Amino acid sequence: MLVTISCTRPVGAEWPATDLGYLLHKNPSRRQTFEQSYGVAHVLYPEASDERCTAALLLEIDPVRLVRGKSKGTPDFSLGQYVNDRPYAASSLLSVAISTVFGTALHGRCAQRPELAGTALDLRIELPAVPCKGGPEYAERVFAPLGWTVAATPLPLDPAFPEWGDSHYLRLELTGVLRLAEALTHLYVLLPVLDGSKHYWLDTAEIDKLLRFGEGWLTAHPEREWITRRYLTRRHTLVRTALARLAELDDQDPEELGALEHDYDDEGPGTETTVPQPVESGERAPSLAVLRRAAVHRALLTEGASRVLDLGCGQGALLLELAADRALTEIVGVDVSMRELKIAARRVRRLPEWQARRVTVRQGALTYTDASLRGYDAAVLMEVIEHVDATRLKALEQAVFGAAAPGTVVVTTPNSEFNVRYDGLDAGAFRHSDHRFEWTRAEFADWAHRVGATHGYAVRFEPVGPEDAEVGASTQMAVFTRKNNDDDAAKGAA
Known part of the structure; x- marks a missing residue:
């Protein structure tokens, strides 16, 4: 088992490859050697010059060590454990x-x-x-969105018998301009994904690994x-929990839970539906998060807003749109979490310059007044209020x-009546x-009318x-919409 990582020195760079x-x-x-529980890992450099450097990680797997300790009673005990x-x-x-071998690089x-x-x-x-x-x-659909140029070549079942066709193995070449830590996290997560299995038992800790190494790219x-x-x-059970946590990181609700009741084992990327939809509809619907951001965007344009606050912005999904x-x-x-803001800031920096220069992120708690937030045309509280303790809601x-006191405030929140439509x-x-x-809907309407009457x-x-x-x-x-907006406009015209 082999992977090679090559780096070419950019033109004008002062550092060697x-x-x-x-x-x-x-x-x-x-050359260095590292003992693994299932064999030996070797690191060597077949090429090392100022202009180009290639590191190779070669694994020698001992199939017997992979099954050592497993009893005959285990479900996966078979000849296939030795011939694979x-x-x-x-x-x-x-x-x-x-x-284990590239741990410091993996963590950046x-x-x-x-x-x-x-x-x-x-x-x-x-x-x-x-x-x-x-x-x-x-392979293209999982790696290409991350910035890689993908060359995936099917390997024949047997070169001596081309009529047998191709196997389900690929020779995979990825090229791109990325940080090394990003590249390694992509491999760490996506190689088992393409394979579809793992050699060890999974528990809830595996969800933390997925979120940790998928940070900054998996949610989007x-x-x-x-x-x-x-x-x-x-x-x-693990997938449900992971998707719920991912949905929260992307300012979503885990509406996707219903889709997991089906068996998609034989299907590939892009096959699942993410929003409950009528049975007669054969088209894949956009996720509720996409629909929500679009609705908020339309409301802002309808009200003529140009200077906007995204309060509780999280990782910046709405900011990017x-x-x-x-x-x-x-x-x-604005968000209280520095961790979320760092991710949002990183995503904003990747935007074209004409977009990024109009976006700023800052830390702030929405239950405390902040004079610097006055004077904006609109503020958005998208899936925010339901995360606030009832005792702190009036402070918000x-x-x-x-x-x-912006001219317009757009608030979205789950409709609890709809929860019965989500399987599981x-x-x-x-x-x-x-x-x-x-x-x-009645409770939300009561709250909204009270807030509107209190603050005009x-x-x-x-x-x-x-x-x-x-x-x-x-x-x-x-x-x-603030009731004195029309009065202010009339006064300005006079």
Whole structure:
């Protein structure tokens, strides 16, 4: 089992390509060996010059050691444990080797060259044998959205008998300009995903690994549900929890829970539906998060807003969408979590310059007044209020509607009546464990009318997502407009 990582020195760079050795914490001038529980890992450099450097990780797998300690009573005890592709094809064994042998690089640390750890490098990764039953298309769909140029070549079952056709193994070549830590996290997560199995028992700690190594890219990946299922080897309890946590990181609710009741084992990326929809509809619906952001965006444009606050912006999903609209001249994201803001800031930096220069992110608690938030045309509280303790909700109302007092406030929150349409969501349960409450449409209307009357806003309501005749839409949205807006405009005209 082999993977090679090559780095080409950019034109004009002062550092040699052999500095890849600093990032990997492995000296290019010598071969190193690392004992693994299932065999031996070797690190060597077949090429090491100032212009180009290649590091190779070679695994020698002992099939007997893989099954040592397993009894005849275990479900997977069979001849297949001894006669298989594990010594040759990239799998979770390679992922584990990457984490143990290249651990500092995987976590983005480099004591001797810290600035290089944060630098995007011209990388080429080659894997001679990757199991992927879906063929080259699957490899393209999981790696390409991450910035890789993918060359996936099917390997024949037997070169001597071309009429037998291709096997389900690929020769995979990835080229791109990325940080080394990003490249390694992609391999760590996606190699077991393409393989579809793991060599060790999975528990809840595996969810933490997925979120940790998928940080910064998995939440926005178009195939994240398929990746999550395959990484967790279709263990529905783990997948449910992982998708719920991923949905929260992307300012979503875990509406996708219903889709997991079906068996997608034989299907590939892009096959699952993410929003409950009528049975007669054969088309894949957009996720509720996409519909929600679009509804908020439309409301802002309808009200003529140009300077907007995204209060509780999280990792910046809405910021990225609003940044693409030239009608919005200033967009400010506010969140209490520095961890979330760092991710949001990193995503904003990747935008084109004309978009990024109009977006700023800053830390702030929404239950405290902040004079710097006054004077904006609109503020958005998208899936925020349900995370606030009931005893602190009035403080948020005063900080946003009273102190900041934007011309428009857009609020979205789950409609608890719709929860009965989600398979697997127990009666009375919330969509996410961090929700302090979830309101019916009547409860939300009562709250909105009270807040509007207290702070001088008119309010209208709009459903978001497919609307059910009995229980309404999954998300409910209120658009507050300050009643003195028209008076102010009349005074200005006079």
